[in-house]
Amino acid sequence: MSSGVRLDVWLWSVRAYPTRSAATAACRAGHVRRGGVPAKAAQQVSVGDEIRLRFPGGRERHLVVTELLTRRVGASLARTAYEDLTPAPDPVLAAPPPRRDRGTGRPTKKERRALDRLRGRSSS
Incomplete structure (x- = not known):
């Protein structure tokens, strides 16, 4: 397996966004940050990366990558691929x-x- 996965693919795989194109659009709009810096959809994500997502209405999620996924999985398996540090x-x-x-x-x-x-x- 490679050392990383595309950010938009990982966000879609862990069910942060309903479609991969929605994850890509969020990256383009600057709503996704990797390590505190706005991230592009094609950036590689690796285990230990901190991802911050901003959603409409001011909601924000703070996730730490614990497993790399390239395919969309069930919700229970998706929760094991990240650690949710959202207050x-x-x-x-x-x-x-x-x-x-x-x-x-x-x-x-x-x-x-x-x-x-x-x-x-x-x-x-």
Whole structure:
């Protein structure tokens, strides 16, 4: 076996992305970092490399390669190919957004500002 595997193939194999083309697109967009540096899809990954993935919504995963895979495998086998060092999400940010009762209309400006403060955003 070779000393490394293409980054996009490995990301697809461990089920980080649903398709290889999605993994390639994430690399092109700069959402994948290998060793703290933006990575290209064709870069070789080897055991011990640290991979950081950024997903929509601000989620981020931190993976350490423990096994090289070239084919997509089942989810239970895929989990053995990396060590997940991702910290637990902040429970405040993981909570579902508050819901309004039907028929109450749009929130007022005062209510929108209160919602923004609750979500930790700056209201402008």
